[in-house]
Amino acid sequence: MSCPHVTAIAAYVKSFHPDWSPAAIKSSIMTTAMPMNNSNQVLKDFAYGAGHVDPLKAINPGLILDLSEDDYVNLLCDIGYETPTVRKISGDNSTCPSLSARSLLKDINYPSIIYQIQLMQPFVANFTRTVTNVGFANSTYKASVMKGSNININVVPQVLSFRSLGEKQSISVNIARGKFSEPTVISSPLIWTDGEHSMRIPIIIDVTQT
Structure with a gap:
């Protein structure tokens, strides 16, 4: 049943923002979704996607990631x-x-970051994203990353200041970790908030064994 529900939400968002692209609408739905309780789910984000969608929040996400x-x-x-x-x-x-x-596939301006690594191999990965301000003309967003994720995540810059609607700014996300000894899935979302809006970009590390 998720497909017709999300289709209806996309149409609802489009009615408020007729000039938004499909990618912008998808971003607004994904980044405002509420994370699910994953305490009993081994696959965590892979089991339910971005989370429980919220149509009211999706029409006013503050920031979006668009694609050309x-x-x-x-x-x-x-x-x-x-x-x-x-x-x-x-x-x-x-x-x-x-x-x-060409842009690397990992740098496609998608509203999530997923990276797969192999067991017993330390890694460092850099990702870029470009956000567009659709909230308040004058606004400042601060970044936060969930702690205790067993990976090091560094976001540059950690503060985004906007002076107009439609203004775009790029961010860089650096992820590093030593060796993993067993397969696992790690979720550590990046959240941007200005006090009124909250944009959540899921970051998922999939540790596999070939």
Whole structure:
């Protein structure tokens, strides 16, 4: 039943923001969702997604992560589609950028961060996201990360100050950890709040054994 419910919520958000893209609407729904009680769920976020959606919060998320047509073209090119196929999908003259000009898949401006690592291998990973201010014209958001997650997460900058609606700012998320000795799933959300709005970006580390 989740599909018709979320479809209705997306239509509801669209009625308030007719100029928002599907990606912006998806971001507003995901980042305002309430985290579920995962104490009895081994897979945690993989079991229920972003959480329990809230239509009222979704129409006023404060910040959103949006995607452009170029982002989708980059995505298709990075997963192996060549220019002729991409043009059939896009319906225009889109061209795959050179390898050096492409965005890494992990840096696609999606409202969650998921990273898979192998057992007994320390890792360091950097992710970038761009947020758009849709809350108050003059606002300041502060970042916080859930503690006790067994991983080190550093967010730069830790404070975002906006002076207009539609203003965009980029953030960098650095995640590091030593070796894991057994498979596990770690969840440690990044939350941005200005006191009125709260935007939650799930961060999930999936430790697997090949």
